[in-house]
Amino acid sequence: MIQYTLTCEASHRFDAWFRNAQAYDDQAARGILTCPICNSSKIEKALMAPAISTKREGAPEKQVALSAGHPExxxxxxxxxxxxxxxxxxxxxxxxxxxxxxxxxxxxxxxxxxxxxxxxxxxxxxxxxxxxxxxxxxxxxxxxx
Structure with a gap:
């Protein structure tokens, strides 16, 4: 499994897990990736870095999380x-x-x-x-x- 931080054309950032890097490439090529916040299908990999906050001063942080009730x-x-x-x-x-x-x-x-x-x-x-x-x-x- 591999985790990517993705971003849509509206600059929403969210994490997604893929079986491997090729699985991401295949889904991106088929256009089946969508933003869970705005449903945009224009998705790209975001720059990822260790232990760095992406929150900007004065801007609310937008995150997508796996709910506590999710079975997995x-x-x-x-x-x-x-x-x-x-x-x-x-x-x-x-x-x-x-x-x-x-x-x-x-x-x-x-x-x-x-x-x-x-x-x-x-x-x-x-x-x-x-x-x-x-x-x-x-x-x-x-x-x-």
Whole structure:
């Protein structure tokens, strides 16, 4: 399974899960993706970055969530929790030095290893510009209690 953050022509952002990247490409080519907020079928992948708030100052944040009553919600959350635990157990936490450490690993200035941490919007943009691969960890609802 792969998760993409998508956006419609009205700039609504929402997340969608696909079996794989090809499944997204197939559905996009067939024009069957629609925005759950406005029903627009003009959908594109949005820029995704780790641990970054997309809320703009003064603008309400628009999100689409899986309801607590959805029959597969508990299974999905359990799978995401397990994945996050596995990823973090096998990686070094580098805190706010994520961009710096990712860059050192990419340019072979330090040993290659899994890392996780936080990055600012500007740091994320710079990593993308430099062609450095990374991905966001899932943000789980029970982590905010």
């Amino acid at each position: 919600r508990a299974q999905l959350l359990a799978a995401m929790r397990t994945l996050k635990q596995k990823l973090t157990a096998d990686a070094d936490y580098v805190g706010d030095k994520f961009a710096e450490e990712a860059r050192k690993i990419h340019f072979n200035e330090t040993e290659e290893r899994g890392i996780y941490g936080e990055a600012t919007r500007d740091e994320v943009a710079s990593l993308i510009d430099d062609g450095i691969d990374f991905m966001p960890l899932p943000d789980l609802p029970d982590e905010h209690n």
